Amino acid sequence: MTEEDRHAWERPTLDEVSDGVWRVPLPLPGDALRAVNAYLVRDSGSFLLVDCGWNRRESWERLEEALRQLGSGLHRVRWVFATHVHDDHYGLAGRVRQRSGAPVLLGRRERDSLIAFRDRPGEARQRTVTRLGQLAAGDVARRLEAAGSPERRPPADPDLYLEGGEALLLGERELEVVATPGHTRGHLCLHDxxxxxxxxxxxxxxxITPSIGVELHLPGSPLADFLDSLERVIDLSCRLVLPAHGPVFSDLRGRVGELLEHHRLRLEECYQLVEAGAQNAREVADRLPWTRRRRRFQDLDPFNQMLAVFESELHLQLLAERGRLRRDLANSSIRYALP
Ligand SMILES: [Zn+2]
Structure with missing residues (x-):
């Protein structure tokens, strides 16, 4: 696939991917992800909006234009469903509600992150710094601080928190809410x-392989959750997958298989690096190749270095949970060794 083909999905379009379902890519200027897909699902004269882009003029205008082409407008949105709390999926939710009166739906387990981002953004930053320090990556924390973080508007509260297992009824259409923790704790999919x-x-x-557990680190095992969540969707009856980043595709089972295999290999690589003397997430991240271009850790920007260190830690943590490694907490640092 050429680079141009890889990016074709990002171009502005109103793409009817299935009867009564449109894909609307919204721009994420300056972000490596480039765009996020919102989906509009029609129920007679109104719409369900699935994910909604950053709280910025570009997303708002693109959505308004898409709905205008469908003979409608943002005031006809009846539900806003966000798969998770990240800004590219949830940012605009509050403004769409203001215009339309549509209730905003979000996974219950996103609540802690939402409240922290809204009320205590400084604490979120501090926790990231502390966490990187525990993983022997204080230098990454310093580079990250020096790079500064983008100005973000506080997220709005949802109207309803969902657990998974609920059904959204839109006329004849029934959408089942599927809890898929991993990328975030409260991540949800919708199955028609x-x-x-x-x-x-x-x-x-x-x-791309979704990053795992990119949120305030609280107890739990995001990678184990993510692998379970992959197993949970692999057998769903599905002819078309509608992802938030990238083109729609048909082979759910095949892609889930690839993601499971990716993590199986990563776990093996992490184990071998500890066997060869690496002692912590930072040392493992340093020696692993990153992104599909297999880039070196030192060539990543600070934000992606942070993701790489956190992801290495999650693999090491899972190896420890499975009894393959020993995990020691000493002097506020986390170290690994063979048992
Ligand atoms: Zn996203």
Missing amino acids: RANQLLFAGDHVLPQ
């Missing part, structure tokens, strides 16, 4: 069984 569609959010992406 009759039409064999999966609105996949960032759970199953066609071109």
Whole structure:
């Protein structure tokens, strides 16, 4: 696939991917992800909006234009469903509600992150710094601080928190909410069984492996959750996957298989690096190749270095949970060794 083909999905369009379902890519200027897909699902005169882009003029105008082409407008949105709390999926939700009165739906387990981002952004930054320090990556924290973080508007509260297992009814259409923790704790997908569609959010992406547990670190095992969540969707009846980043695609089972295999290999690589003497997430991240271009850790920007260190830690943590490594917490640092 050429670079141009890889990016074709990002171009502004109103793409009817299935009967009554449109894909609307919204721009993420300056972000490596480049764009996020919002989906509009029609129910007679109104719409369900699945994910909604950053709280910026560009997303608003693109959505308004898409709805205008459908003979409608943002005031006709009846539900806003966000697959998770990240800004590219949830940012605009509050403004769409203001215009339309549509209730905003979000996974319950996103609540802690939402409140922290809204009320205590400084604490979120501080926790990231502390965490990187524990993983022997204080230098990454310093580079990250020096780079500064983008100005973000505080997120709005949702109207309803969902657990997974609920059904959204839109006329004849029934959409089942599927809890898929991993990318974030409260990540949700929507499954349209009759039409064999999966609105996949960032759970199953066609071109990149979703980052795991990019949120305030609280107890739990995000990678184990993510692998379980992959197993949970692999057998869903599905002819079309509607991801939040990348083109729609048909082979859910094949792509889930690739993601499971990616993590199986990563776990093996991490184990071998500890066997060869690496002692912490930073040393492992340093020695692993990153992104599909297999870039060196030192060539990544600070934000991606942070993701690489956190991801290495999650693999090491899972190896420890499975009893393959020993995990020691000493002098506020986390170290690994063979048992
Ligand atoms: Zn995303």
